[in-house]
Amino acid sequence: GQQVMQIPQYQHVQEGEDFTTYCNSSTTLSNIQWYKQRPGGHPVFLIQLVKSGEVKKQKRLTFQFGEAKKNSSLHITATQTTDVGTYFCAGPGKGQAGTALIFGKGTTLSVSS
Amino acid sequence: GAVVSQHPSWVICKSGTSVKIECRSLDFQATTMFWYRQFPKQSLMLMATSNEGSKATYEQGVEKDKFLINHASLTLSTLTVTSAHPEDSSFYICSFEKTVGTDTQYFGPGTRLTVL
Secondary structure: OOOEEEEOOEEEEEOOOOEEEEEEEOOOOOOEEEEEEOOOOOOEEEEEEOOOOOEEEEOOEEEEEOOOOOEEEEEEOOOOHHHOEEEEEEEEOOOOOOOOEEEOOOEEEEEEO | OOOEEEEOOEEEEOOOOOEEEEEEEOOOOOOEEEEEEEOOOOOEEEEEEEEOOOOOEEOOOOOOOOEEEEEEEOOEEEEEEOOOOHHHOEEEEEEEOOOOOOOOOEEOOOEEEEEO
C-alpha cells in the first residue's frame, strides 16, 4: 500500500544550527502537507505544497516539493528552542472512505541552547 | 483558523470499562471527520472516517465493534472505546477537512487514554 517515509527519525542540534527533514512517498502525490507536533500536543498544520517543484517559505522554514511530486523537504535555518517538536509530512491517501492523510513517521527535533 | 475541541483531554479507566470521546467543530459544520490513533513516539494512524448521518468506515485492522463512532450532527462526532484494555492506551485525535477538496486537516487537541 501507499507509504510515506521520513528521515531522520531524530535530530539533535545546537541552537543556531540548521535542520532538514526529508519525506518520500511511494506514490505520486497531488499535494503534500507538513505538520508540527509539540511534546504533549496535537499536530498543527504548517503548510501545503501542490505544484511540482514548489518552494514556500515561512520565516526560517523552507518547504520544497520535488519535481516528481514524490518527495519533499523541510529546512529550518538557525534553529531556536521554540522549534522543538516532531515534524510530520503527510500526503492524501485512500482511506476506506474519503481522503484521509497518510503520515510519515515524523522527525523529532531537539535543540540545545 | 478552525477550532476543534475534544473532551476529555485525558482519561484513566479500569480494564473492561468503556470510554466515550467527543469531538466538536466549533466554528463550522463538517460532514466528514477522521479519527486517528497515535501510540507513544509513533506516527498518526487513521482508524476510521466518520460521516454525518451514516455509518463510519473503518480502516483495515480496526474493530468496528470495539471502536464505536457516532457522527450524529455536523458539529459532533463521538468515539467510544468499548471494553477497554491496556493495549488500547493511546492518544486519540480527531480531525476534519474544513474545505472540501483541499485535503488539509485541522486536528483536535487529542485525548490521552490510559487503561489500567
